[in-house]
Amino acid sequence: LNIHTAAFKNEKGETEGFVVVMHDITEQQKLDNMRKEFVANVSHELKTPITTIKSYAETLLDGALEDKEVSVKFLDVINKEVDRMDRLVRDLLQLSRIDDNREKWFFEDTDITELVKGSVEKIKVLAEEKEQEIMIDFRDRVHAMVDRDRMDQVLLNVFSNAIKYTPEGGRIDVRVYEDGEWAVILVKDNGVGIPEEDIPHLFERFYRVDKARSREMGGTGLGLSIAKEIVDAHKGRIIIESEINVGTEVKIYLPSITM
Numbered sequence: 063l064n065i066h067t068a069a070f071k072n073e074k075g076e077t078e079g080f081v082v083v084m085h086d087i088t089e090q091q092k093l094d095n096m097r098k099e100f101v102a103n104v105s106h107e108l109k110t111p112i113t114t115i116k117s118y119a120e121t122l123l124d125g126a127l128e129d130k131e132v133s134v135k136f137l138d139v140i141n142k143e144v145d146r147m148d149r150l151v152r153d154l155l156q157l158s159r160i161d162d163n164r165e166k167w168f169f170e171d172t173d174i175t176e177l178v179k180g181s182v183e184k185i186k187v188l189a190e191e192k193e194q195e196i197m198i199d200f201r202d203r204v205h206a207m208v209d210r211d212r213m214d215q216v217l218l219n220v221f222s223n224a225i226k227y228t229p230e231g232g233r234i235d236v237r238v239y240e241d242g243e244w245a246v247i248l249v250k251d252n253g254v255g256i257p258e259e260d261i262p263h264l265f266e267r268f269y270r271v272d273k274a275r276s277r278e279m280g281g282t283g284l285g286l287s288i289a290k291e292i293v294d295a296h297k298g299r300i301i302i303e304s305e306i307n308v309g310t311e312v313k314i315y316l317p318s319i320t321m
């Protein structure tokens with residue numbers, strides 16, 4: 063809190079009153095801290111792959127290149143790390159476009175069931191690799207005004223999280239239904255779950271419950287924050303409930319179109 067005071071004086075120079083201006087700097091400071099933290103996070107996220115790429119490239123130049131098998135392995139690592147940086151930069155650019163209203167939206171009347179089907183189709187190989195079952199229950203035919211590419215992006219993120227954070231042989235339930243004015247997409251897994259104290263932070267940029275696990279899985283820690291921005295742009299809501307070692311439930315509410 064910044065406090066400025068000024069005294070009112072009459073013509074005799076006697077004090078008649080005071081003006082006190084109180085300026086709440088805590089909000090400003092909070093924003094400042096958030097910005098600093100964000101820059102620190104971005105730098106750290108970029109530094110890790112750069113260090114890896116540098117050391118692998120140096121080892122190759124120092125002679126490892128002679129060994130074909132080793133070379134292929136190292137180049138594969140380098141390639142993956144570049145992919146990670148690429149994902150990170152794309153995510154950051156998208157967030158920045160959304161932040162200053164440069165993201166172009168294309169909303170159209172969309173059959174939510176069809177949309178969800180398409181996204182499941184794209185991601186199901188990842189579930190198959192982990193012998194997970196995706197159970198689909200399309201209860202209601204619901205329509206909403208949706209930017210299909212962006213909503214597909216949200217769904218792919220939520221599905222890939224469900225797959226990533228659920229052990230082999232797990233189960234993922236996907237449901238589409240109508241709840242009053244809302245078209246609801248529910249994605250429920252029986253994976254590792256999220257501790258209660260972390261849930262309020264999940265939509266913060268770079269927030270991860272388990273940093274090592276997320277990085278290992280190739281995550282940027284930006285997926286859910288982008289998902290929330292996109293759902294917000296649809297005037298919708300995204301809600302996460304979870305219980306540790308039981309599973310996680312993500313619900314996306316979109317204003318439905320009555321047919």
Ligand code: ADP
Pocket residue numbers: 219223224225227228251253254255256264269270271272276277280281282283284285286287310
């Ligand atoms: P990431 O790229 O790390 O997956 P996200 O923004 O998509 O980033 O998710 C943020 C964090 O939320 C993840 O790091 C993970 O800890 C947690 N999380 C998200 N979805 C799930 C889920 N289905 N089960 C358990 N934890 C999850």
